[in-house]
Amino acid sequence: xxxxxxxxxxxxxxxxxxxxxxxxxxxxxxxxxxxxxxxxxxxxxxxxxxxxxxxxxxxxxxxxxxxxxxxxxxxxxxxxxxxxxxxxxxxxxxxxxxxxxxxxxxxxxxxxxxxxxxxxxxxxxxxxxxxxxxxxxxxxxxxxxxxxxxxxxxxxxxxxxxxxxxxxxxxxxxxxxxxxxxxxxxxxxxxxxxxxxxxxxxxxxxx
Numbered sequence: 001x002x003x004x005x006x007x008x009x010x011x012x013x014x015x016x017x018x019x020x021x022x023x024x025x026x027x028x029x030x031x032x033x034x035x036x037x038x039x040x041x042x043x044x045x046x047x048x049x050x051x052x053x054x055x056x057x058x059x060x061x062x063x064x065x066x067x068x069x070x071x072x073x074x075x076x077x078x079x080x081x082x083x084x085x086x087x088x089x090x091x092x093x094x095x096x097x098x099x100x101x102x103x104x105x106x107x108x109x110x111x112x113x114x115x116x117x118x119x120x121x122x123x124x125x126x127x128x129x130x131x132x133x134x135x136x137x138x139x140x141x142x143x144x145x146x147x148x149x150x151x152x153x154x155x156x157x158x159x160x161x162x163x164x165x166x167x168x169x170x171x172x173x174x175x176x177x178x179x180x181x182x183x184x185x186x187x188x189x190x191x192x193x194x195x196x197x198x199x200x201x202x203x204x205x206x207x
Contacts, residue, residue, distance in 0.1 A: 001031055002029075002030075003032060004028075005028035005031065006029060006032060008024055008028075009024035009025035009028055010025070010143075013025070014146070017147050018147060019081075019082040019083075019149045020087075020149070021147060021149065022094075022095045022099070022144065022149040023090050023091075023095050024094075025140075025143065026094050026095055026098040026099040026102060027098055029102040030102040033102050033105040033106055033109060034105055036109060037105050037108055037112065040112060040116075041112050045105070048192055048193075048196060049189075049192055050192075053188055053192055056188065057185065057188045058097070060184055061097050061100065061101075061181055062092060062093070062096075062097050065092050065096035065100065066092055066096075068096075068180075069092070077153060077155060077156075079150070079153060080149070080150050081151055082149070095149065099140075100180060100181045103133060103136060103137070103174060103178040103181070104177075104182045104185065106128075106133055106136045107125075107129065107132065107133050107178040107179075107182055108128075109128075110124070110127065110131060110132030110133065111124045111125055111128045114128060129175055129178070133174060133178045134171060134174065134175075137175075138165075140174070141165055141170060141174075145163075145164050145165070154166075155168070155170070156169065157169070
C-alpha cells in the first residue's frame with residue numbers, strides 16, 4: 001500500500017507538476033518506513049500504547065505543527081505559493097504531522113541499524129541523523145523544488161545556498177523534523193512504560 005501511494009505521489013510530482021504531491025508522498029513514506037522499522041526492530045513503534053496514548057501524541061504533534069508553521073510564515077522564512085486556507089486541513093495533517101512522523105521513523109531505522117552493527121546508542125543516534133535523516137531530507141526538498149509545495153524565502157543567520165537549498169538551516173530543519181516528534185514519542189512512551197510497570201507491581205502485590 002505504501003509503495004502504491006508513493007508511486008502516485010511521484011507521478012504527481014514528476015509528470016503532472018502538482019504542488020499537492022507532498023500529502024501522498026508523506027503518507028507513502030510513513031507507511032513504507034513504518035513497515036521497515038516494525039520488520040526488524042525488537043518492538044513495534046507503538047507497542048503497548050493505548051488508543052488514548054496515540055490520540056494525545058497525535059494532538060500534541062498536530063498543535064506543534066500548526067504553531068511552528070505559523071511562526072515560520074510570520075517571520076517570513078517560508079510561504080506556500082499555491083495554497084490558501086482551504087488547504088490547511090490536508091497541509092497540517094499530512095504535509096506536516098505525517099511528514100514529521102516519517103522523518104522520525106527514518107531516524108529510528110538508522111538507530112536500529114547502527115545498534116545492530118554493535119555501535120553505542122549515542123553513536124547510532126548521531127550517525128542516523130547524518131546518514132539517514134539528512135538524505136531523506138534532501139530527497140524531500142529536491143522533489144519540492146520541482147513544484148514548490150512550499151518556498152523557503154530566507155533563513156536566520158545564514159542564507160548560504162547550494163542551488164535553491166539553504167544548506168545549513170534547511171539541513172537543521174530536517175533534523176528538527178525528526179527530533180520534535182521523537183522527543184514527544186519518548187515522553188509518551190516513558191509514560192506508557194511507567195504505567196505498565198506500576199500495573200505489574202500492583203498485580204504482583206495482589207497475588
